[in-house]
Amino acid sequence: MQKLLRLAWLDFNMILREQMLWFMLFVVPGLQFSLALLLLPWLERQFPVMADYHPLILMLMTLQVVTSIGFVLASMLLDERDEQVLTALRAMPVGVNAFLFYRLSIGTFMAVLFSYAMLTAPGMEGLGPAARFTAALLFASAAPITTLALAAFSGNKVEGLAVYKGLSLILMIPAGSFFLSSWVNYVLGIVPVYWTLHYVDEALAGNMAIMELILALAAHGLALWGLFVLFKRRVFS
């Protein structure tokens, strides 16, 4: 536990020492949270037609928050790859797998906290505590997916930024399923976030949404496993 705290403290220091990282980790979520608390309800009062889309907008904002956490961790990993630190860690008793597991876990943990907070914003009152926590967990899974995808597909931080923009767009595509009624809707299920959005949608309607939950867990698990293997192959082969 002491080691974990020490690692977390050093990570925190590294984030504070780079403007872009603390901006993405604290300012972006802070802004999104403020918008969710203040702007969305105000817009809804001005334009009542928005009421139907309020939960969806909030879900996409939550997604933005967790991917920004994923981006921060990916940037750190890219730096560590450039600095050959990951090679040094391979020759340590802890091993690079444990280090990566820690990194992804701490990111996921933060993402759970942040997304839980986002899901307490007005518009999500329909979620009970258990469903809210489950939804937070599912949203948070997008953080390690972002981290691994960026670290696997980018050569450096600048490339990472470009990949991040592309990935953010891809992760938002499933939102389109709420405007489609044909079978094409399910094609978007290839993106794991699709199942998260539909789980929350069903949960807000008071349904158990067991199938959406199982498929969300399976899709995220599969994506994480594939990206982890890809990341290790690209970095260590």
Place this chain on the structure above:
Amino acid sequence: MISVTNLSYTYPQSSGPAVDDISFEVPKGEVFGFLGPSGAGKSTTQKILIRLLQGFRGDVRVMGKPLEAWGKSFYNHIGVGFELPNHFGKLTALENLRFFGSFYDRPVRGPLELLRLVGLEEDAGKRAGDFSKGMKMRLNFVRAIMHSPELLFFDEPTSGLDPVNARRIKDLIIEQRDAGRTIFLTTHVMHDAEELCDRIAFIVNGKIALIDAPKALKLKYGRRLVRVEYLNGTVREEEFPLDGIGNNEGFLRILREEEVQTIHTEEASLDDIFIKVTGMRLL
């Protein structure tokens, strides 16, 4: 301490082996030098020995145990000084050492004490990313010895260092050897190898061409001559057989009557021996 028998390794996308059927032993307390030009297979061998490369053929034992049988605890017993610096650039030197030190399951030396050893105590609070290559290499070095491992691997430990700091690192390597540690040194700097190593191996194209003590090699491949430079109007030079030099009248006359500039025995340098044995130059 290290026993390697018929070791071969081929990289996945490569047609030929990077290491080709090599065998050697490194007893406890020895400084063993692995010398060869770039791409000879030095670093590949080291990577196998520190378990960074899997899928090799042959038998490799470290501290009496097959390499494959070791778990993560292996790294409590070895220290690795990589060829390239690898630290967290945004952390200070002190934070880096604390970070890496926290992973070992055995006592580690204090980070400030370690930094003092390599003259970095005043830079303890400076970010590693702002260090020069030489400073990073010194930080690499102390990170390798911080947990007092029984076996040390150094890959080009004096690379990027000025003469003063290269001397400091070499003295520390000697100190480690005197403390009973076994050292596997990979280098292409013959002078370092000659000064530090009890035995050296020449590796070329993945094969070991020769293993012996530097002193023995120099005698074996040298000429048993003494070359004298002296002033007699102009600088003159003469060579005398080393055998019976005490009774060589010509030699003794020069010592008595001439203004001697230099006297050297003509043992071979490791560079010369390398070229002679392998037909290649060290680059």
